[in-house]
Structure formats: C-alpha cells, structure tokens
Amino acid sequence: MRQSTFFKALFLLASVLFLTRCEVLRDLTTERPRGVDSKEAALRRNIVDYAQRYEGKKYLYAGKNPSSGFDCSGFTYFVMKEYGIMLSPSSKDQATQGRSVPVDKAMPGDLVFFRRSASEPVFHVSLVVENDGKSLWVVHSTTSRGVIQEDLLASSYWKPKIYAARDVISGR
Numbered sequence: 001m002r003q004s005t006f007f008k009a010l011f012l013l014a015s016v017l018f019l020t021r022c023e024v025l026r027d028l029t030t031e032r033p034r035g036v037d038s039k040e041a042a043l044r045r046n047i048v049d050y051a052q053r054y055e056g057k058k059y060l061y062a063g064k065n066p067s068s069g070f071d072c073s074g075f076t077y078f079v080m081k082e083y084g085i086m087l088s089p090s091s092k093d094q095a096t097q098g099r100s101v102p103v104d105k106a107m108p109g110d111l112v113f114f115r116r117s118a119s120e121p122v123f124h125v126s127l128v129v130e131n132d133g134k135s136l137w138v139v140h141s142t143t144s145r146g147v148i149q150e151d152l153l154a155s156s157y158w159k160p161k162i163y164a165a166r167d168v169i170s171g172r
Helices: 002-030 038-052 072-081
Strands: 099-101 111-115 122-131 136-142 146-151 162-167
Touching: 038 072, 038 122, 038 136, 072 122, 072 136, 122 162
Parallel strands: none
Antiparallel strands: 099 162, 111 122, 111 162, 122 136, 136 146
C-alpha cells in the first residue's frame, strides 16, 4: 500500500514537471523568438498597442502627428518616438536603421519596407502587429485609407512589394 501511494505521488510529480516544462518551452518558442526577454516583449506589445490607437487617422504627406495626419514614415517616427526610439522621418532612411531581420521572422514592433521594383528605392514602411508565418499583420498609413491594419500576405498590392524588415527595438 505504501509503495503504491509512493508511485502515485511520483507519477503525479513527474506529470506536473513534464507539463510545466512543456508550457515553458511553448512560451519560449511562441512568445519570445529571437531571444527576446519579457521586458522587450512587453515593450513590443506596448508599441503595437500605441500604434493601433491611431487607426482611422487621415493620411497627410510628410505628416507626423495625429491632429493633422500621418504619412507612412511620419507614423512610424511618431510611434517610436513615444518610446524613446529615434528614427528618421523618411522611410528610405528608416530602412537603414536598426538591424536587418528576415521578413518571415519579423516580430511585433519591427518595421517592414517596400519597393516597387528591385531597382527602385524604398517608398513605404509599416509596423508589424503580428506574424504567424501564414499572415503578416501590420499597421501603417496609406495614401488612400490613412492609418489601417491589414495582412500584407493577403494583399495583392503590398505582398509583391515587400522588400525588407528591420528591428529598431532590440538592444535598447
């Protein structure tokens, strides 16, 4: 009887440890890729949440504030400035800031850049909201609809123009 109780307790303990380990591994692989710690993950979430507050704001060429409107790089400049991340107000220049990351590994808060062709310069920037490998949700200021969220991989307009992604958050 004592041996049976001991083995049941041992089995229960082993089960709890196994399930806890699985949960820890899931958290490490899904919530913090690229070695992001919990402080950086929270910063990324805050940046995305802040950017999403401006959905519906109108487009304005060279605009950098919500009262008059935003262009694409003015929007990312404005959002990042709130968190002490200083970017150029030009998408072409923003495309050289931070560090390059593969687009398919872009995380919330990373920037995605666009070119019309391989021989043309960057003309647009967006901020990653979510990337699960099947969809790449961003928030950005577009000339036709102002600040919106959309899935780049589902867009016949944006998908072929995706050029690069940059991490301007890590290491802060």
